[in-house]
Amino acid sequence: MIPGQFDYHRPASVSQAIGLLAEFGENARIVAGGHSLIPMMKLRMATPDHLVDIQDIPELKGVREDAGALVIGALVTQTELIASELLAEKCPILRETALQIADPQVRNAGTIGGNVANGDPGNDMPAVMQALAATYDIAGPNGARQVAARDFYEAAFLTALKDGEILTSIRIAAPAAGHGYAYQKQKRKIGDYATAAAAVILEMSVGTCSSASLALTNVGDTPLYAAAASQALVGTALDETAIGNAVAAAKDITDPAADSRGPKDFRTYVAGVMVKRAIETARSRATA
Amino acid sequence: MGKTHVKLTVNGREVEGLAEPRTLLIHFLRDELELTGPHIGCDTSHCGACTVDLNGKSIKSCTIFAVQASGAEITTIEGISGADGTLHALQDAFKEHHGLQCGFCTPGMITRAYRLLQDNPNPSEEEIRFGISGNLCRCTGYQNIVKAIQTAARELSAPKEAAE
Numbered sequence: 001m002i003p004g005q006f007d008y009h010r011p012a013s014v015s016q017a018i019g020l021l022a023e024f025g026e027n028a029r030i031v032a033g034g035h036s037l038i039p040m041m042k043l044r045m046a047t048p049d050h051l052v053d054i055q056d057i058p059e060l061k062g063v064r065e066d067a068g069a070l071v072i073g074a075l076v077t078q079t080e081l082i083a084s085e086l087l088a089e090k091c092p093i094l095r096e097t098a099l100q101i102a103d104p105q106v107r108n109a110g111t112i113g114g115n116v117a118n119g120d121p122g123n124d125m126p127a128v129m130q131a132l133a134a135t136y137d138i139a140g141p142n143g144a145r146q147v148a149a150r151d152f153y154e155a156a157f158l159t160a161l162k163d164g165e166i167l168t169s170i171r172i173a174a175p176a177a178g179h180g181y182a183y184q185k186q187k188r189k190i191g192d193y194a195t196a197a198a199a200v201i202l203e204m205s206v207g208t209c210s211s212a213s214l215a216l217t218n219v220g221d222t223p224l225y226a227a228a229a230s231q232a233l234v235g236t237a238l239d240e241t242a243i244g245n246a247v248a249a250a251k252d253i254t255d256p257a258a259d260s261r262g263p264k265d266f267r268t269y270v271a272g273v274m275v276k277r278a279i280e281t282a283r284s285r286a287t288a
Numbered sequence: 289m290g291k292t293h294v295k296l297t298v299n300g301r302e303v304e305g306l307a308e309p310r311t312l313l314i315h316f317l318r319d320e321l322e323l324t325g326p327h328i329g330c331d332t333s334h335c336g337a338c339t340v341d342l343n344g345k346s347i348k349s350c351t352i353f354a355v356q357a358s359g360a361e362i363t364t365i366e367g368i369s370g371a372d373g374t375l376h377a378l379q380d381a382f383k384e385h386h387g388l389q390c391g392f393c394t395p396g397m398i399t400r401a402y403r404l405l406q407d408n409p410n411p412s413e414e415e416i417r418f419g420i421s422g423n424l425c426r427c428t429g430y431q432n433i434v435k436a437i438q439t440a441a442r443e444l445s446a447p448k449e450a451a452e
Binding site for chain 1: 308331332334348355356400404419422423
């Protein structure tokens, strides 16, 4: 499969990249790891006239701490994310999730920025970012702005990102030390998208859940922040009843497509199982 | 939409060429450089037959444009054996343990295993299986591939004995 023809650009800074996007408008696409865009181009589902390759832009690289927040550059690959000691210590759900994405070669190429910015409902990181209440830093012709991950996803492949804008980094307030976390993903095989998956971040205080945040992958047009399910856990001991209530509330908001991963009912059922396992795993990891 | 200049170091040799931006790295390697070791299997970044080493990392060369790789150092299966044609320990082990049947996945499998052993010279069986999870083999059932990689790992990490 051969993609359509295009002109190639390799800017050295975010402002150059924004300039190119402004010049070529909707005929231009950003490419980083290329593992979402290039397959689409091979199928001629994407036919950009201009590709803006951002791989040489230093501002988009690396993981750092900034005023208590974890800042992950858009170009950080899944492999780099897995290797980050800072993230493993402060926010281990990212590593746990990245290890469940695709395979080693794909993780070497695929970037966190592409994973969250494309709006592909099959991608795993968007729900995790919603559970973490992450914020996306966006640069565009009119300057920089921030959008919460929970407000970013509008429909499949449709996000708050406007033409001409670039997602430059992800900003996460590190969860409290001793928090519980889990990303539970049901997939048919390595490299598959989730039949259903659930991300949970929670805190325990003397046996009671003091905060909880739950989000779902690939059981709707967008990642789903499960507010009611999260609320169903807070103030409980995460006993069977509370978990059952959260599972029911989470299943309530799912609307999966019937596809080769199974019919709707099955995928909603699996979402419930993933939520239950994620809560139980997170509870077992919470130390306070 | 003219051609662009692509410059790579492939198996230690500097190469240059002109390519349309849409030329995938696998096509540049196979058609321009006549390195037909890396195979085109699925062409959808699943099977790993096109795996090459790019700047010290395994990647699928069907899902990167040659122009994106410009400036990179690349190793293909052709660069794994010794300059005199001596087989690499991995190639020897695949041969000894019957780690291939039809052989289509083998270049990608060995190129991937090569990087895996660079990153982790003494992998457990589980680490090997996880490490080659992006390479599909439809013949062997993987058992003998895992054995071959284990053998090569032992061979490569054993202290070299002085020749008698």
